[in-house]
Amino acid sequence: MAGHATVPDAVPDGTSRDRSSFRIDPRAIGACLDELRALCGPDGVVTDRPSLLTYENDAFTLVAAAPDAVILPRSTHEAATALRVLAAHGLPIVPRGAGTSLAGGTVAVDGGVCVCTARMREILEINLRDRYARVQAGLANLKLSEALAGTGYHFAPDPSSQMVSTIGGNVATNAGGPHTLKLGVTTNHVLGVTMILHDGEVVELGGPCDDAAGFDLRSLAVGSEGTLGLITEATVRLARLPETVRTLLAVFDAVENAAQTISEVIGAGILPAALEMIDRLTLQCVEAAFHFGFPADAGAVLIIELDGLEFGIERQSAAVRAICEGHRCRELRVAETAERRSELWKCRKKAFGAYGRLGKSCCTQDGVVPRTRVPDILRVIDEVGRKYGLMIATMMHAGDGNIHPVLMYDPKDERDVQNVLEGSSEILSACIRMGGTVTGEHGIGIEKTRHLAEMFSPADLAAQHGVREVFDPMHRCNPHKMLALGAPCLERLRPARGIAP
Numbered sequence: 235m236a237g238h239a240t241v242p243d244a245v246p247d248g249t250s251r252d253r254s255s256f257r258i259d260p261r262a263i264g265a266c267l268d269e270l271r272a273l274c275g276p277d278g279v280v281t282d283r284p285s286l287l288t289y290e291n292d293a294f295t296l297v298a299a300a301p302d303a304v305i306l307p308r309s310t311h312e313a314a315t316a317l318r319v320l321a322a323h324g325l326p327i328v329p330r331g332a333g334t335s336l337a338g339g340t341v342a343v344d345g346g347v348c349v350c351t352a353r354m355r356e357i358l359e360i361n362l363r364d365r366y367a368r369v370q371a372g373l374a375n376l377k378l379s380e381a382l383a384g385t386g387y388h389f390a391p392d393p394s395s396q397m398v399s400t401i402g403g404n405v406a407t408n409a410g411g412p413h414t415l416k417l418g419v420t421t422n423h424v425l426g427v428t429m430i431l432h433d434g435e436v437v438e439l440g441g442p443c444d445d446a447a448g449f450d451l452r453s454l455a456v457g458s459e460g461t462l463g464l465i466t467e468a469t470v471r472l473a474r475l476p477e478t479v480r481t482l483l484a485v486f487d488a489v490e491n492a493a494q495t496i497s498e499v500i501g502a503g504i505l506p507a508a509l510e511m512i513d514r515l516t517l518q519c520v521e522a523a524f525h526f527g528f529p530a531d532a533g534a535v536l537i538i539e540l541d542g543l544e545f546g547i548e549r550q551s552a553a554v555r556a557i558c559e560g561h562r563c564r565e566l567r568v569a570e571t572a573e574r575r576s577e578l579w580k581c582r583k584k585a586f587g588a589y590g591r592l593g594k595s596c597c598t599q600d601g602v603v604p605r606t607r608v609p610d611i612l613r614v615i616d617e618v619g620r621k622y623g624l625m626i627a628t629m630m631h632a633g634d635g636n637i638h639p640v641l642m643y644d645p646k647d648e649r650d651v652q653n654v655l656e657g658s659s660e661i662l663s664a665c666i667r668m669g670g671t672v673t674g675e676h677g678i679g680i681e682k683t684r685h686l687a688e689m690f691s692p693a694d695l696a697a698q699h700g701v702r703e704v705f706d707p708m709h710r711c712n713p714h715k716m717l718a719l720g721a722p723c724l725e726r727l728r729p730a731r732g733i734a735p
Contacts, residue, residue, distance in 0.1 A: 258302055258325070258326075258344065258345040258346060260302075262323040262324065262325055263302045263303055263323075263325070263347070265323060266319050266320065266322075266323050266325070267279060267281065267303065269319050270303075270305050270316055270319060273307075273312055273315055273316055273319070274305050274306060274307055274308070274312060274316065277306075278305060278306045278307065278308070278353070279303065279304070279305050279306075280303065280304035280305075280306070281302075281303050281304075283300075285304075286300040286301060286302075286303075286304065287300055289301055289304050289330065289333070289340070289342070289348050289350070290341070290342075291333075291338070291340075291341055292330075292333045292334065292335045292336070292338060292339060292340045292341065293333065293334050293335060293336045293598070294335070294336050294337050294338040294339075294341075294597070294679065294680075294681055295595055295597070295645065296338075296597060296651060296654065296655065296681075297338055297341055297680065298341065299341050299342050299343055299344075299345070300342065300345075301328055301342035301345060301346055301347060301348040302342075302345040302346060302347060303347045303348070304330075304347070304348040304349075304350055305347060305348070305349055305350070306350050306351075306352055306353045307349070307351075307353070307354065307466075308353045308354060309354065309370075309466075310428055310430070310436060310466040310467060313349065313351075313354075313430055313464060313466050314430045314434045314435075314436050314466075315434065316349065316434075317349070317430050317431075317432070317433070317434040317464065318433065318434030319434075320347055320710075321432060321433045321434055321710070324708075324710075325346055325347050325710070326344070326345075326346035326347070326709075326710045326711075326712075326713050327346060327347055327348075327349050327432075327464065327710060327711055327712070328340060328341075328342045328346055328347070328348045328349070328460070328712055329348075329349055329351070329402075329406065329460035329464045329465070329711070329712060330348050330349065330350045330351070330352075331350070331351050331352070331371065331372060331399065331400035331402050331403030331406070332352070332372075332374070332395075332398050332399050332400050332403060334395040334398055334399045334403065335403060335407060335676065335677065335679065336598050336600065336676040336679075337407075337600070337673070337676045337677045337678060337679025337680070337681040337682060338679040338680040338681050338715075339406070339407065339459050339460065339677055339678075339679035339680070339712070339715055339716075341679075341680060341714075343680065343713065343714040344713065344714070346710075346713075349464055351370070351371040351372035351400060351402050351466065352372050352400075353372060354370035354371055354372035354373075354402075354466060355370055355372040355373045355374070355377070355400075356369070356370045356373065357369050357370075357373060357377075357378065357381055358370065358467065360381065360382070360472075361442070362385055362387060362472070364442060365387065365471060365472045365473075366425055366442050366469055366470065366471055366472060367382075367389070367469070367470055367472055368442075368467060368468070368469045368470075369401055369467065369468055369470065370402075370466065370467055371400060371401060371402025371403075371405070371465050371466050371467060371468065372400050372402060373400060373401050373402075374396070374397065374398055374399065374400055374401075375389065375391065375392070375393065375395075375396035375397075375399055375400065375401055375404055376396045376397050378401065378470070382472065386474060386475055387472040387473065387474060387475065388472070388473060388475055389401075389423065389470055389472065389473070390413060390417040390418075390423055390471075390473040391404055391409060391410070391411055391413075391414070391417075391419065391420045391423055392411040392412060392413050393409045393410060393411040393675065394411065394412075394582070394583040394584075394585075394586065396411065396583070397583075401468055401470065402465050402466070402468065404420045405420055405424055405427060405455070405456050405457075405465055405468050406456075406457070406458065406459050406460055406465060406677070407420075407457065407459060407675065407676060407677035408420050408421050408456050408457035408675065408677070409675050410631060410636060410674055410675030411631075411675070412508040412510050412537075412539075412579070412582065412583075412631060413507050413508045413539075414631060414634065414636075414675075415505070415506060415507065415508055415509055415631065415633035415634050416505050416506065416507045416508070416541075417473065417507070419674075419675060420456060420457075421453060421456040421457065422471075423470050423471045423473070424440070424452065424456050424468055424469070424470055424471070425440055425441060425442055425443070425444065425452070425469045425470065425471055426438065426439060426440030426441040426442065426446075426452055426468070426469040427439050427440065427452060427455050427456070427465050427467065427468050427469070428465070428466050428467035428468075429455055429462065429463040429464065429465050429466070430463050430464045430466060431462075431463045431705060431706070432463065432705070432706045432707075432708065432710045432711050437463075439451040439452040439454075439455050440452030440469070441469060442469055454701065457677070458716070459677050459678065459679065459712060459715050459716045460711055460712035460715065461702055461706065461709075461711055461712045461715055461716050461717065462702065462705040462706060462711060463705060463706065463711055464711070476507070476541035476542055477541075477542065477543050477544055478541065478542065478543070478544045478547050479507070479539065479540070479541045479575065480539070480540045480541070480547055480550075480551050480568065481537065481538070481539045481540075481568070481569040481575045481578060482536075482537070482538045482539075482540075482551070482554065482555070482558075482566060482567065482568055482569075483535055483536070483537060483538075483566070483567040483568075483569070483578065484535060484536040484538060484558045484563045484565075484566055485529055485532045485535050485563065485564050485565040485566075485567075486532060486533055486534050486535065486536070486561070486562065486563055486564065487532065487533050487562065487564055488533045488534075488562070489511075489513060489514075489533045489534045489609075489612055490609055490612075491533075491561045491562045491563070492511055492533070492534040492535070492536055492561075492632075493511070493608045493609040493612060493632070494561050494609065495536060495557055495558055495561045495563070496509060496511065496536070496605060496608060496632045496633065497605050497606050497608070498557050498560075498561070499538070499554060499557055499633075500605055500633060502553060502557065504540075504550055504553060504554060506538050506539055506540050506554075506633060507539045507540060507541040508537065508538070508539040508631075508633070509536065509537070509538055509539075509631070509632050509633030510536065510537040510538075510582060510629070510630070510631060510632060510633075511534055511535070511536055511537075511628075511629065511630045511632040512534060512535050512537070512582065512585065512629050513533070513534050513627060513628045513629070514530075514531075514532060514533055514534065515625070515626075515627040515628075516585050516588075516589075516627045516628070516629055516640075517529070517530055517532060517534075517535060518530045519585065519588040519589055519591050519592065519627070520581050520582075520584075520585050520588045522588070522591055523584070523587070523588040523591065524577075524580070524581045524584070524588070526577060526578070526581045528581070529565070532564075536558070536632070537578065537579075537582060538554055538558075540554065582629075585629060586598065586640070589627065589640060589642070592625070592642055594625070594642040594643060594644060595642070595643055595644070595645045596640045596641060596642050596643070597640070597641045597643065597654050597658060598638055598639075598640050598676075599637070599638060599639045599640070599641065599658050599661055599662065600636070600637075600638060600672075600673050600674055600675060600676035601636075601637050601639075601661060601662050601665035601670060601671070601672055601673070601674070602634070602635050602636050602637070602665060602670040602671045602672075602673070602674040603635045603637065603665050603668045603669070603670035604635055604668065604669050604670060605632075605633070605634070605635045607635070607668040607669070607670070608630070608632060608635060608637075610668060611637055611661075611664060611665060611668060611670075612628065614660070614661060614664040615628055615637075615639045615661060618657045618660050618661055619657070621657070621660075622653040622654075622656065622657045623653065624641050624642065624643065624653055624654065624657055625641075625642040626639050626640065626641050626642070626657075627639070627640045627642070628640065631674070634674070635670065635674075636674035636675065637665070637674075639661055641654045641657060641658060658681075659684065659685070662682065662685055663685065663688060666685065666688050666689055671689065672685045672689070677716070678715070678716045678717075679715055679716070680714055680715055683715075683716070683717070686717070695717065698717055699717055702717060
């Protein structure tokens with residue numbers, strides 16, 4: 235079709251069928267801009283180069299590639315009509331929420347049109363009787379719980395970016411957070427989604443009722459990272475707030491003792507609402523930023539939160555105290571008030587911003603190991619830091635083995651950047667060898683595709699590609715992401731397009 239974007243044939247290989255190199259014909263972009271402006275309004279289409287640079291990367295700053303255009307629909311109808319226009323011109327789409335994703339999931343590797351849900355931020359329905367809410371995809375996570383204040387309910391998933399990350403983005407990456415240990419990740423709280431397929435067809439997967447008949451297509455959509463279609467609305471479960479909460483801060487001189495405490499708490503049959511670990515470097519950054527009173531000389535601290543019925547909470551708290559003391563905990567503090575507890579979590583969730591005091595960019599990794607292997611993966615992280623000369627801080631959702639090593643680097647130093655990529659890869663490969671995986675909540679994006687062959691057999695990968703092609707046969711929805719084996723775009727983008735500042 236003249237003037238349209240073209241897509242090469244699939245690679246004839248049962249393990250790598252990604253249609254990976256869209257050749258964008260500028261005429262295809264230009265031909266549909268007037269239609270898109272008429273649909274989304276003049277301020278709903280972005281094409282000037284300086285503004286497009288805003289969309290060239292997400293929080294994974296090691297690669298950058300700007301889209302050819304950005305559209306900002308306000309409703310499912312607008313978005314569906316826009317996708318029909320883009321489909322008619324054969325253009326790939328790149329879904330985007332707030333851009334806080336950490337694996338390059340919103341990078342437009344070969345251009346195309348970014349469909350941003352930033353203006354779709356309405357709460358469409360709150361039903362307390364049936365315990366669900368229906369929201370647009372661009373609603374910030376925290377806004378829903380704020381809207382529920384005083385009702386006794388909340389939206390349980392609470393990623394550290396919840397003040398800005400969108401529910402649509404949380405659904406796309408199956409985001410977690412500190413309280414996933416007891417309450418589960420995003421998929422456990424999504425009842426249904428509205429998704430637009432590559433050709434503009436709107437489908438409803440799941441809904442307000444549990445246990446819908448037929449295949450659980452809702453679960454396929456959650457965590458699909460935009461590769462099956464564009465999620466525009468979500469129906470989410472509302473959870474009861476706990477009757478009582480106890481939040482403890484346990485201070486350790488040695489990281490190993492903190493790690494052993496984690497395993498014993500879970501092994502004792504105690505299921506905290508949250509069990510977080512913060513290492514010394516992170517403590518020092520957070521204390522300098524927020525003056526919470528963290529001991530800057532500690533090897534690590536654990537934040538242990540227990541919740542439930544008032545009856546029995548003290549017994550659990552006493553058991554946790556005894557376990558901490560048995561592993562040489564030098565100090566135990568209790569957040570005595572709701573305000574103090576809020577401050578504690580504020581420090582934890584803003585730790586990433588506090589790393590800016592180190593004067594470097596950072597790459598936040600996301601892997602998972604069995605809880606009993608936490609001490610082993612911490613040793614690997616230490617070895618990687620020494621091998622590559624990298625400063626690495628570590629936080630983790632320790633109760634479920636979800637580690638977040640944060641590798642500091644100078645974005646202007648090509649060798650430093652390469653060391654971060656190689657060091658990150660070694661840490662993730664170690665997670666796999668220990669029986670874990672390469673993501674607990676950030677997703678695969680473009681960053682981790684190289685590790686797919688370590689986790690899955692060729693037959694497994696072929697089956698997953700087959701599922702994707704049912705929804706998006708031409709791979710126009712977020713190409714290069716998640717199942718694009720080998721991550722060629724990492725090596726291609728960095729030298730060709732530069733490193734994001």
